[in-house]
Amino acid sequence: MGRTVRAETIVLWLCVAVVAIAGLAPIAVMVFESVWQHGHFSLDHYRELISTARFWPLFGNSIRLALATTTVCGVIGVPAGILFAKSDLPLRSGLMWLLTVPFVLPPYFIALGWSRVVACVGANTSDWLFGFGGCVLVLSSVFLPIVTLLTFASASNVDGRLEEAGRLASGWPAVIRRITLPLSAPGILFSLVLAFLLAIGELSVPSFLRYPVLPVLSFTQFAASYNFGAATAAAVPLAALALVGVLVESAVLQNRVFTFRSIGRGLLIPLGRWKPFAAAIVGLLTVALVILPLSALFADAFSMSAMHNAMQRAGASVVRSVIYSAIAATILMTLGFLLAHLTRDRGQRLVNFLTLALFAIPGTVLSIGLVRLWNSPVTWFIYATPALLILGYTAQYCAVTTRLSLAGFFLIPKTFDEAARLSGASWARRLFRIFVPLSTRTLICAWLAAYILCLRDVPLALMTAPPGGDPLPARILTLMANGAPPLIASLCLIMAMASLIPLAILARVIRAQAMPA
């Protein structure tokens, strides 16, 4: 193959460089600065942090909150995922997408919705919401879709023939217990690790519901006290936890790739007389976790004056949100597609590990790193512009588009590429003539998923957006302090529409993808 550097090698290194500049460099700088003071190595920031009376209680609160959220997500999400994947539950597709809604909205929306519910019921009931219980309820609603969808995907990927072979020997409960669940276990474990990591790094919900946790301390040190050293030292334990979580994922899952298939392949459990009961339970769950808080949130949104006021006060933020998210989604789609394409045979584990570590690192941690790295006169053109925010989005969500693309590549027979290669086509030609046309749906899915995730992001929007250039989730959070409820409700509705329309398209694309050609 000669000694000349091939085009794909150059493109691969360019992609790696983008990930390194966007995500790895800020984290490295942040860790370095937390142990480097006045020109020499020092652990003073950490000593100071650990010796403060607040650190250990906050650390304990963070762990407690994440564990409780993960437990609730596991207890509800795993049976729900299995039910959606393997049973004849009526309306299961619609119910599953409805349960996904809280995840595609900024997490504090559900908290805000519950605060409206509580306000309607009466002031005495607010105690349980503003504290540990409320945080667990809200974060469980927000992260439940991760466990449900990944359990669904894992269970759907279990070879139907294995279950049918088991069905010949025993009833479906035993088949689920002894075949489906063990074979889906790595995916389920991964979803639980992910829910834990996202819950431990969550900033907006605990700060709104006044439950003190480590990310809030880190954010306060950064935004209010301007103490970068302390903010960084508070952020590093969160980054370390994320790294441990990803190592667990990497060891257990070994980069298994999941593809979404249509509902009902393989074993299909007839619920029989339990069908109405199961449907009622899932329906009630959907009402309690999604419909009730969101209805309360949007109840005041539909007056013309509120909508007009909302557009006047935050119209520019809406446009900015959509533009920033669209630009980031386009970069993420391209980057994920190229990384997945270039590493599908070699280097996949390393890329998966790095991108997942960046996904699991809390947005507050990444934001502090980005600000530390780019806040200098030389790099002002990045620091003072939306480029910083887009770099943050790129680092945080690259794992999603890379994994979606990888799952798409597994559906394309390897021989298509080999045949093209033997025909004399260069790498670029094979990429654009074979892989891109065959991956249209994958690319659409990746773009929409990235767009939704960027649009709903709060910490990066709050901490890295340029002055006067805040996206909508940050704008709403700012206006919540003194804005009238109808104004906030209208803004939330606009934000929800911007997220839910792409989600509806995504649902259609995935359904179409699941259908045989």
Added chain:
Amino acid sequence: MNHIELDGVSKTFGERVVLNDLSLGVEKAERLVLFGPSGSGKTTVLRLIAGLEVPDKGEIQIEDRIVASSGKNHVPPEKRDVGMVFQDLALWPHMTVQQNLMFGLTARRIQKREAEVRIREMLNRVGLENRMQAKPHQLSGGEQQRVALARALVSRPSILLMDEPLSSLEDERKRTIASDLLGLHSQFGFTLVYVTHDQAETDLLASRVCRMRDVQPAV
């Protein structure tokens, strides 16, 4: 003088030894059939000749040029002048029959007009001149086989590799396509290396048979 020469070639996949010290020569315009059970390494031999796999040990020569040796491919697949019909045919589903054939010709920078003439001739030769604008899923199994054959031959390679392409067809259709293949062979004079585990296909096509057993071939 051999057109293709494999000298002491070994190949393992993880722990599994697929080929162990295989030496094999194929003369120009010969029709060699690699015959043997599943897992005997027949497909691996084709993929090594094509450059889609790299030998762990040994050397592969095509027309006296070393194209691969011990862990390294010296000549990439697209420069080996090889056409291949895959077991699953690998017809690109988003392209028409004409586009499937055009792809390789454009990559080899053949003038568009000449390419169109070649495609028409080739499709005429395999009886598919009326199916140029069809997509693979609109073709019958036999038609798909012939498109795959036409695609492999349209760029006039000196070597044609075929990996059990007829295994899914009925006997009658097998005989028709085998007879087409023999006609194309006499017209274009390519060297054919054909993999099968079917004795009937071997009898129809082979000018020489290499029987492959587990790991070691017996020529």
